[in-house]
Amino acid sequence: MNQLLFDRSTGNLGPQAFARIQTSQRIHSIQPGPRLRFSGGEKEAVLVDDDEDQASQSRAPLQEKNTESKIWAHQSGVNSLAIDIDNRLLLSGGADSSIKLWDLDENIPGAKHTFKPSSIVPKTSLTHKFGITQLRFFPFDSGAFLSTSYDHHLKIYSTETLAVSGDFDLSSIVYTHALSPIANHLLVACATQHPTVRLVDLRSGSSTHSLAGHHGALLSLAWSPTLGHILASGGIDGTARLWDIRKSSGALGVLDMEDSTGVAGTDEMGRSARPRDSGKSHSAAVNGLTWTGDGSYIISAGHDDRVRVWDAATGANTLASFGPMLKNGHLSNLPVVATPPGTTAPSKDLLFYPNEKELLVFELHEGRLLKRLKVPGPNIAAVRSRTGERNVKNRITGLTWRGQAGGLYSSHTDGQIRAWLPRTAEDDELDEEEERVLKQDDENESEGAKRKRQVLDDVFRDLTRQKITFG
Secondary structure, eight states, X not given: OHHHHHHHHHTSSOHHHHHHHHHHHHXXXXXXXXXXXXXXXXXXXXXXXXXXXXXXXXXXXXXXXXXXXXXXXXXXXXXXXXXXXXXXXEEEEETTSOEEEEEGGGSOTTSOEEEOOSEEOOOOTTSOSSXXXXXXXXXXXXXXXXXXXXXXXXXXXXXXXXXXXXXXXXXXXXXXXXXXXXXXXXXXXXXXXXXXXXXXXXXXXXXXXXXXXXXXXXXXXXXXXXXXXXXXXXXXXXXXXXXETTSSSOEEEEOOTTOSSOOOOOGGGGTTSOOOOOOOSSSSOEEXXXXXXXXSXXXXXXXXXXXXXXXXXXXXXXXXOOOSOOOOOOSSXXXXXXXXXXXXXXXXXXXXXXXXXXXXXXXXXXTEEEEEEEXXXXXXXXXXXXXXXXXXXXXXXXXXXXXXXXOEEEEETTSOXXXXXXXXXXXXXXXXXXXXXXXXXXXXXXXXXXXXXXXXXXXXXXXXXXXXXXX
């Protein structure tokens, strides 16, 4: 650190390079942040038997402590997360169709804090009836957000009033939706059980047209961050397809895992390339898609437990291998996240992969595993459902990035929202203090063991010194 400051002060290191190095160090130090918790206000019901009433009174302080520690963001499970353009507001969608809004700026950095929802979407006849599948803020304005659900509807909400301002019935389950982060059009791409990409125009309030080519339901969508008319989609047919919404057919080609040289392009960037209409991107369903921030690469994840990185200009498989430890088998969108542009050194992008109950951090272009972060909590959790309580296997369902180096937030089937934050100096001090306490405890325990051994030795010697006779 001192060397970096010296290089910066002497002009050997430019301000952008200095900022990138600092940001990269923070990103590489990301770890679970248990000091931040999210409480949706739902209480655990504690049933006390009449015969045990007196005994329970003696355990009341302990019960109260346990009840206080048992909190949920959504007691039925959290399905999706979204952060606004200002990195201040966090949206969460539950398996019970509830939507909650959280203000991330209300806590003091470095301090323990339990977030409470600043507002909750009230249940009315206009809101969703079943679990939320995806949430997204408008890319240029945090004053509105979109939600999709298992009830076949895409809805628009006002962030200030949380009132429904638009409703689209797509007549099939909507697994995810996507808005272009740069385009001036307001087309929402929707992935449904229907084998076509549905494009909904928010200006006209109608479904403009569909992009046909997949054979089966769609599970993933991602707009290019640099070309507002280019869209990628993935379906249960094992293909990841590229589309140009300006064309009548829309199709640009299929990403083929057997092609490492590239024959398909994205129009302006690959005019001489011929399009491909056949091929497989994965040997099973493709349920995860994202682009790198500069639009140069596409990342896909499939039910074949593989992640592939594609050259966006040519469609070539870069052959990056991420090893055999990946797990992916749920019929839902998988939220894979790449680091924002400018936060790491060139060609050193990181990939955050939600691997059931752990978060894996890979070097994107080499596939090298850098970190394996375990999700705190039990593997099996009890959540509330329409028919009562049920046990579910805990896994990550949503993952969203906050700012350049503000860490990540994840949603889980156990009803929790968890923070993953860069390591700070306070964390180092806490670790040192904990190490000192453990060392002191070991020394005290060792001293106590020595005293016990001395007493036993004295007793043994006293017994052996006495003459014992048997009559």
